[in-house]
Amino acid sequence: MNEQAIQEQYQHIVNLLEQKRLKEAQVQLEAFLWNCNDWTLRNRLEQAKVSYQYMLQYMRQGINDPERQKLYRQLLAETWELAEQTRISLLDEVSTRYYHSLHKNKKNMVAGYGMSSWLKVLESFPDDMAVCQLMPDNKQSLDSALQRHEGTAQYLFLTTWGNSGWTAEEEQEARLYLESELLPVNDLCLFTGAILLSLMECFDPRKFSWLLDAATHADTQVNQRALVIIAIILHIHSSRLRLYPELMAKLSLLDEDGSFGKQLNRVYIQLLRSRETEKIDKKMREEIIPEMMKNVTIMRNMKYGFEENIDEDDRNPDWEKAFEESGLGDKIREMNELQLEGADVYMSTFAQLKSYPFFQNPHNWFYPFDMQHSSIIREFGLKPTGENAVLSLILQSGFFCNSDKYSLCFTMAHIPQAQRNMMLSQMTSQDLNELMDESKSSSLRQYALRPDVISNQYIHDLYRFFKLSQRRHEYRDIFKEEITLHRIPALKDILCKPELLATIADFHFRKEHPAEALSIYKEITDMNHADAEIFQKTGYCLQKEKRYKEAIEAYRKADVLKPDHVWTIRHLATCHRQLRDFATALEYYRKAEAMQPENRNLPFLIGSCLAEQERYEEALQCFFKLDFMENDCIKAWRAIGWCSFVSGKFEQAMRYYNKILALKPLSTDYLNAGHAALLLGNMEKAAELYGKATSESGNRETFLEMFDKDKEMLIKLGVDEKDIPLIRDLA
Incomplete structure (x- = not known):
């Protein structure tokens, strides 16, 4: 069988299991297994088939079995696991993907050399480094300690990734990593990354259970990574968790006080926001960076608040005017706002900086930034000083994700010393003092340790791995997929709460995804938790979708809950106008005008409705009013010209058309x-x-x-x- 045939056969079995057609799924799996040499899998399937036959036989005989549903669920889970293991075993023989080379190598591991022995090596690393720092001249011992630590971490990562299903013993050994007080946090973070890649290939209830424990780990770096991975794995294996009641109970227990749901919802929004990265990247490449290059002279002359204020009056106001007129000011402000809300604005900048040898090893994409990594020590030394200390401080902030911090370091290391000095000289001594100031540097570090910053930066790291790594075409890119965590059965009780759903709907609303926002607002409405604002937004989404009759219904509900709100009134008028119900639209526009007599757009809209009803004399009065309110209002002149023309006032029409022809x-x-x-x-x-x-x-x-x-x-x-x-x- 080739790779495509294996995947198709597996998917067919999965479809049968999702429809709960267990008997047919087992028959198809038996045929699937004929191509596989793993007799253990065949024996397990035979046991599952026999158990199911007995269960059906007891049912036929009318025997009441209180454990029937429990056994049925176990058989579904077992059959699905067997199908998955069969798929992987068959692909090992034909696929060139890196994962399958790792999975095959698992069979060749040395007995007795596993996770517990690697843990001891990793736990000894802080002590080894402490000794090396006492002997800064002994380069050999430093290199040896780093090599032993990083080699072990890499081996742990690759073997965990290639392991399609932990044994009970391996699960126990993995728990020691969570319980260890000596294990460096960065190594535990790397371990969670390996579990992500492993679970993406094959669902393993033991690994998922480990993740749920990791989500309660004391260290924020660990628990936030676990949280992101839980969200991704539930997105990928959305139907699996309901087959494991013990995992469902554990997940439910995590959200006992509702805090887990709030955190998961925040990660949900961050994952949705990551799907906007390509738009931001395109905007940076095609609009902002070219505009900055065009306006480089203006920007060179601009002052951004770093300089002394002695010669404050010497600034040429034309520079700032030119900066604003270029449109660059608005674009940069927009990017700043996106950055503040957590958008990935650096992807376009750092995408070109992932060709360093460091990034050729998959595990390095998952390793948190560490100044004690051998590749960093090689470039900047064990204890950075001077310019390197400034760089070290910048790298401790939460502005860049871990992958980009490594890129920044390697890029800086390749810049000649003279140019580095010149870059540093651009910062005044005041700027440097501010950066090195303990309170300022402390606040930068505290920002970097915020849970929302850590989870967001981790998603940025994952985004780069799935979009830029050498073997990216081998991995499932979840960032291309529609993510709807609140619709996953296992998360229904956790995320389907009106206050959480509202934040997801509002995100889609702000990002102008009317269809997605609308479906969630309707869910909130079905829960009887909709207020006037929800109905207003529902109406607006329907209006954007050109579903004007439904929009009117939503706006009317908003008007009942929050009467005479001018925004609602105007949108009701617009929808009626779109349906060519000009009489009703006119009523609403007149109501809005009574609330906003100074609004210059309303006389035009009222006049337009009157003109559509061929009430040209009344329409002309509205357009004359608009012409009086605004100087050189071509919009009013056009309307006056046309209404005058169709009502037979040709000279008046000609007079106004001549005024238009003289302008634009x-x-x-x-x-x-x-x-x-x-x-x-x-x-x-x-x-x-x-x-x-x-x-x-x-x-x-x-x-x-x-x-x-x-x-x-x-x-x-x-x-x-x-x-x-x-x-x-x-x-």
Whole structure:
């Protein structure tokens, strides 16, 4: 069997299990196993089949078995596990993916050399480093300690990744890592990364149970990583957890006080936000960076608050004006806002800096940034001083994810010393003192230790691994997928709470995903927890989806709960106008005008509704009012021109069209002015204006299309229908 056939056969079995067609799934799995040499799997399937046959036989005989559902669930779980192990075993023989080379190597491991022995090596590392720091000149002992530690960590990572299912003994050994007080936190974080990759390939209840324990670990670095991984694994294996009541109970217990649900919901939003990274990346590459390059002179002359204020009045105000007029100011402010909310704004910058040898090893993408990593010590020494101390401080902040911190270090190391000195000299002594100030550096470190910052930066690390690592095409990229954690059966009781759902819906609402926001707002409404704001947002989403009748229903509910809110009234008017119910739209617009008499847009909208009802005299009064409120209001002039024309006031229409033609005319303005000239009997002027309308519209066909739309109106106003083909040819 080739790789595609194996995957298709496995997926067919999974589909049967999801439909609870266990008997058929077992038959298909038996055929699947004929291609596999693992007799252990065949024996396990035979036992599962016999158990199911006995269960069905007892049922046929009418025997009441209180354990029936429990056994049925166990058989579903066992059959699914066997199908997964069979798939992996078959792929080991044909797939070139890195995972399968790791999985095959597990069989060749030395007996007695496992997780417990690796733990002892890793636990000894802090003591080894302490000794090395006492003997700074003994480079050999330092290299030896680093090599032993990093080699062991790498071996632990790769063997855990390649292990498709822990034994009970291995699970116990893994728990020692959580309980150890000597194990460096970074090594435990690396271990959780390996468990993520392993679980993505194959669901293992023992590893998932370990993750649930890791989510309560005392160290924030560990528990936040575990939280992110739990979210990802439940997204990938959304149907599996319900087959393991003990895991469901453990998950439920975690959320006893509701805090786990709030944290998981925050991670949910962070995962959703990560899907916006490509848009941000594109904006950075195509808009912001090119704009910065164009405006480099302006930016060089700008002051950003680092300088002394002695010559404050010497700044040329034209620089700032030019900066704002370029549009760059708004774009940079937008990026700052995105960064503050946790968006990944550095992806485009650091994507080009992942070709260093360090990133060729998969485990290094998961290792938290560590100044004591051999690759960092090699470049900056064991105890960074001077410029390296400044860099060290910046790297301790939470501004960059771990992967980008390594990239930054390697990039800095490759910059010649003279250029590094020049970069450092750009910072004044005041800036340096501020950076090195204990209270400032302490606040930077505290920010980096916040749970929300750690989980967000970890998601950024994962995003880079799945998008940029050498073997990225071998991994399932969850960042391309729609993520709906609140719909996963195992998380229903944890995340399906109105206050949590509202934050997810509001995220989609802010990011202009109306369909996604709408479905969640409807769920909140079905729970009878909707307030006026929820109904307003529901209406707005429906309006964006062009479902105007449903939008009106939602807005009316909002109006009942929060009467006479001008925003609701205006949107009700807009929806009625879109449905061409101009009479009702007019009522709402008049109501809004009574609340906002100074609003300059409302007279225009009221006038438009009146004009659509052919109440041209009343419409003209509205447009004259708008013309009075605003100077040189072309929008009002166009409306006055057209209403005057269709109501037979051709001279008034011509007067206003002449005002428009003197400013910023469109092709339709030339066309309508031509109509006015035609009805005034000025055929030569009409021909000239129609000619300009043709050239402005780009081609003859567009002009004829516009002209024909007005044909009925021209006939109604007295133009002979037989003359119309001739008039069109005057252009």
